[in-house]
Amino acid sequence: MPTEPNSAGHLECDLLVIGSGAAGLSAAVTAAWHGLAVIVAEKEPVFGGTTAWSGGWIWAPLNPLARRAGIIEDPDAPRTYLRHVLGNNFDEAKVDAFLEAAPRMVGFFEKNTAVQFEGGSKIPDTYGDAPGAGTGGRSVIAAPFDARGLAKLVGRLRHPMRETTFMGMTIQAGPDLGAFMNVTRSPRAFLHVARRFTRHLADLALHRRGMQLRNGLALVGRLLRSAADLGVDLRTSARAIRLLQEGGAVRGAVLRTEAGELHVQARRGVVLAAGGFPHDPERRQAMFPADQQHRTLAAPPATGDGLRLGESAGGHVDATLAAPAAWCPVSLVPYPDGSVGRFPHIIERGKPGIIGVLADGRRFCNEGNGYHDYVAAMLRAVPPGQEVASWLVCTRAFQRRYGLGIARPAPLPVAPHSRTGYIKAGRTIAELAEKCGIDPAGLERTVAAFNTHARRGEDPEFGRGSTVYNRYQGDPAVKPNPCVAPIERGPFFAVKVVPGSFGTFAGLKTDASARVLDAAGAPIPGLYGAGTDMASVMGGRYPAGGINLGPAMTFGYIAARHAAGVTGYEEEGRG
Numbered sequence: 001m002p003t004e005p006n007s008a009g010h011l012e013c014d015l016l017v018i019g020s021g022a023a024g025l026s027a028a029v030t031a032a033w034h035g036l037a038v039i040v041a042e043k044e045p046v047f048g049g050t051t052a053w054s055g056g057w058i059w060a061p062l063n064p065l066a067r068r069a070g071i072i073e074d075p076d077a078p079r080t081y082l083r084h085v086l087g088n089n090f091d092e093a094k095v096d097a098f099l100e101a102a103p104r105m106v107g108f109f110e111k112n113t114a115v116q117f118e119g120g121s122k123i124p125d126t127y128g129d130a131p132g133a134g135t136g137g138r139s140v141i142a143a144p145f146d147a148r149g150l151a152k153l154v155g156r157l158r159h160p161m162r163e164t165t166f167m168g169m170t171i172q173a174g175p176d177l178g179a180f181m182n183v184t185r186s187p188r189a190f191l192h193v194a195r196r197f198t199r200h201l202a203d204l205a206l207h208r209r210g211m212q213l214r215n216g217l218a219l220v221g222r223l224l225r226s227a228a229d230l231g232v233d234l235r236t237s238a239r240a241i242r243l244l245q246e247g248g249a250v251r252g253a254v255l256r257t258e259a260g261e262l263h264v265q266a267r268r269g270v271v272l273a274a275g276g277f278p279h280d281p282e283r284r285q286a287m288f289p290a291d292q293q294h295r296t297l298a299a300p301p302a303t304g305d306g307l308r309l310g311e312s313a314g315g316h317v318d319a320t321l322a323a324p325a326a327w328c329p330v331s332l333v334p335y336p337d338g339s340v341g342r343f344p345h346i347i348e349r350g351k352p353g354i355i356g357v358l359a360d361g362r363r364f365c366n367e368g369n370g371y372h373d374y375v376a377a378m379l380r381a382v383p384p385g386q387e388v389a390s391w392l393v394c395t396r397a398f399q400r401r402y403g404l405g406i407a408r409p410a411p412l413p414v415a416p417h418s419r420t421g422y423i424k425a426g427r428t429i430a431e432l433a434e435k436c437g438i439d440p441a442g443l444e445r446t447v448a449a450f451n452t453h454a455r456r457g458e459d460p461e462f463g464r465g466s467t468v469y470n471r472y473q474g475d476p477a478v479k480p481n482p483c484v485a486p487i488e489r490g491p492f493f494a495v496k497v498v499p500g501s502f503g504t505f506a507g508l509k510t511d512a513s514a515r516v517l518d519a520a521g522a523p524i525p526g527l528y529g530a531g532t533d534m535a536s537v538m539g540g541r542y543p544a545g546g547i548n549l550g551p552a553m554t555f556g557y558i559a560a561r562h563a564a565g566v567t568g569y570e571e572e573g574r575g
């Protein structure tokens, strides 16, 4: 356990972790479990970073939960898949390190800590046609967690993202979300929702926050519980501003705290896990296409501190990735107080009866493909000089069934969102187009052509419903194609979406042990990078949901084991 600072404001530990998202906390828990004295420095008054706002899915192929669920796959399949999808950006050493450690990481946490998981046995990889693609079982999610288990730490836990909760209540993809979507259709779903909501209201009254943590918030809650159990020194409002070096090795950092500057000596080094640079305007301007229209979903403190600290010690940022960020289409939500929220369009794009169009009214992609691909297609399709934007177009009936952005499905009212102008409505397609600023004739042509085939469940233009991933996102009750239905009876609705991101992919170049590399490719002693501070092992591609948190958890685990000098897996037990 680290000691209190001496009178000169100096503190010692074995490992200093900068940032308290998935990567930082994974490193901290792993290192502490292996006997190191660990300090976590978090610059915000709350722990959790973007991880706390996330869906919480962790891509970790061949994980023990899949094995226990009876999903047996060829052990080489995930590697084959990544080799195919990552193409030129496939970094063999790093990918192999990830694939070897990811299932062990899951096993380590579930055996030794409060981090328990549920399996995603039905969640397929994004590119079902690629060799080695998984059809389920490669992802896990932290099991729901009751925040009472955090005792006083709950006061230092980030609140969830407003747009992805229902009145502050986190909802988990899968059966939980399914119940919310079917609340008016099934008594069982109604009971589930009623139970959850009643508990939530009681939590709000008693604790002023939701206490039934799910998704990324459950992951952060469980990691924090584990870190506290292992004696990790968890510090908030402690911003790392400078690295301390001795003879070329990184041996700590200076933290800016409310009590002044604190010099932390870290005998085994420092892990940079400060959440990448989605909120660093300068680096974004240099690396993002169409940055002016970009609206990131990442938490505001991700301002690129980790990258700058790494560079100050000789590290460098890998700019060769296929994309600099993990794209997601976003709509802007006007609130009564004048603020503007950001809603991630993850779910409804894949349902039958919605299309995405550009200002000329044309479709430009298979809307049911991954979120990253939707934005990448939009960036490609919009002519230079024009605003990068598209509109998701559907009927009112579609919106009542599946929701449209933050306008939730029935029984919640849509009128408030029409009044703010978030949802545009028209009795005819042409009227809707006028209201959105889309070419009316272009949109009429597109909808007519789409409907001709959609009545038969076909989408010859873009092949909606042609992959397992598409069909997973669709609605099995719609036949013959769960992803395609015509857009016929008005009124018609639309919402505008612009490019956004879950966070950045570009980051510090690291090796298979998560060590930050210098310009010559040599590891900088004592300096590790994990999570979005390291260049993504996925090379700027998006092969599956969970490919941010999977590597973040895994390379945090790898960095900590390296710092602790651990090579075997025996003492961690079998997963």
Ligand SMILES: Cc1cc2nc3c(=O)[nH]c(=O)nc-3n(C[C@H](O)[C@H](O)[C@H](O)COP(=O)(O)OP(=O)(O)OC[C@H]3O[C@@H](n4cnc5c(N)ncnc54)[C@H](O)[C@@H]3O)c2cc1C
Residues within 6 Å of the ligand: 018, 019, 020, 021, 022, 023, 024, 041, 042, 043, 044, 046, 047, 048, 049, 050, 051, 052, 053, 054, 055, 056, 057, 058, 059, 161, 164, 216, 238, 239, 240, 241, 273, 274, 275, 276, 297, 298, 299, 301, 302, 303, 305, 306, 344, 501, 502, 503, 530, 531, 532, 533, 545, 546, 547, 548, 549, 550, 552
């Ligand atoms: C809505 C949404 C849904 C998502 N869903 C998923 C999903 O299901 N699966 C998936 O894989 N990915 C998902 N993502 C992406 C994923 O959440 C991020 O990639 C991931 O959380 C990044 O983790 P991290 O540990 O690198 O950084 P973070 O979680 O952002 O943590 C970094 C921390 O470092 C702190 N910090 C910054 N600078 C300093 C400093 N100088 N000193 C001290 N502390 C500092 C920050 O305050 C922050 O708390 C989602 C993202 C969003 C927004």
